[in-house]
Amino acid sequence: xxxxxxxxxxxxxxxxxxxxxxxxxxxxxxxxxxxxxxxxxxxxxxxxxxxxxxxxxxxxxxxxxxxxxxxxxxxxxxxxxxxxxxxxxxxxxxxxxxxxxxxxxxxxxxxxxx
Amino acid sequence: xxxxxxxxxxxxxxxxxxxxxxxxxxxxxxxxxxxxxxxxxxxxxxxxxxxxxxxxxxxxxxxxxxxxxxxxxxxxxxxxxxxxxxxxxxxxxxxxxxxxxxxxxxxxxxx
Numbered sequence: 031x032x033x034x035x036x037x038x039x040x041x042x043x044x045x046x047x048x049x050x051x052x053x054x055x056x057x058x059x060x061x062x063x064x065x066x067x068x069x070x071x072x073x074x075x076x077x078x079x080x081x082x083x084x085x086x087x088x089x090x091x092x093x094x095x096x097x098x099x100x101x102x103x104x105x106x107x108x109x110x111x112x113x114x115x116x117x118x119x120x121x122x123x124x125x126x127x128x129x130x131x132x133x134x135x136x137x138x139x140x141x142x143x144x
Numbered sequence: 145x146x147x148x149x150x151x152x153x154x155x156x157x158x159x160x161x162x163x164x165x166x167x168x169x170x171x172x173x174x175x176x177x178x179x180x181x182x183x184x185x186x187x188x189x190x191x192x193x194x195x196x197x198x199x200x201x202x203x204x205x206x207x208x209x210x211x212x213x214x215x216x217x218x219x220x221x222x223x224x225x226x227x228x229x230x231x232x233x234x235x236x237x238x239x240x241x242x243x244x245x246x247x248x249x250x251x252x253x254x255x
Contacts, residue, residue: 063242072148072232072245073188086242121187131176131236133243135187 034136036122042142043112050108051139055124062105063133064097065121066090073121079105112143147171150233150246158254163220165249167233177209177216180232182248188232223253
C-alpha cells in the first residue's frame with residue numbers, strides 16, 4: 031500500500047503563471063485535506079473534502095486558489111496568477127472517516143515563485 | 145488569536161536524556177490531540193494521538209493531556225540523535241474538521 035502521493039514534488043514558476051498540484055490519497059481514505067506550510071511555521075489549513083464534497087475552506091484560500099476532488103478520489107489544487115507570497119510547501123493529507131480522525135501527510139509539493 | 149502555542153526552541157538535550165515538549169491550546173472544545181515529527185525539508189509524520197486526560201505511552205514516547213489546564217506534552221525518553229527534528233502539536237475541535245497546528249519546537253539531540 032502506498033501512502034499519500036503528491037506531484038509534482040517541486041515546481042518553480044514565474045510570477046503570474048498558473049500552477050496545479052495533484053494529490054492521490056491513501057486508497058481507502060475518504061477525507062482529504064490541503065495545507066500550506068512556510069519556513070518556521072506550522073501547516074496552515076486551506077481546505078477539506080469528504081468524498082467529493084468540499085466541506086470547509088479557509089479564508090487563506092483566496093479567489094486565486096481552487097481545489098477539486100471530482101470523483102472523491104484524487105484532488106487538485108490550482109493557484110492562478112501566482113505571487114511570490116505563494117511560495118511554500120503545499121501539503122496534502124488524508125484520513126478515513128471511521129478510523130479516527132488521524133491525518134496522514136504526503137511528501138508535499140514545494141512551490142517557488144520567482 | 146493563535147489556537148495552538150508551542151515554544152519554538154531550539155531545545156537541546158544530550159543523547160540518552162529525556163526531552164520534554166510542551167503545547168497549550170486555546171479552545172476548550174478541542175477534542176483530539178496529536179504530535180507530529182517533521183525533519184527538515186520533509187512532511188510531518190504522526191508520532192502519537194491522545195484523546196483523554198492522562199498519559200499514553202508508545203515505546204520511548206509518552207503523550208500527556210490535561211484538558212483542565214489546556215495542556216498537552218510529549219516526553220521522549222532515551223533521546224537519540226535521530227530524534228533531532230521539529231515537533232508539531234496539533235488539535236482538532238471535532239472529528240473530521242481542520243487540524244490546528246502549532247509552529248513547532250525544534251529539538252536537537254547532542255551525541
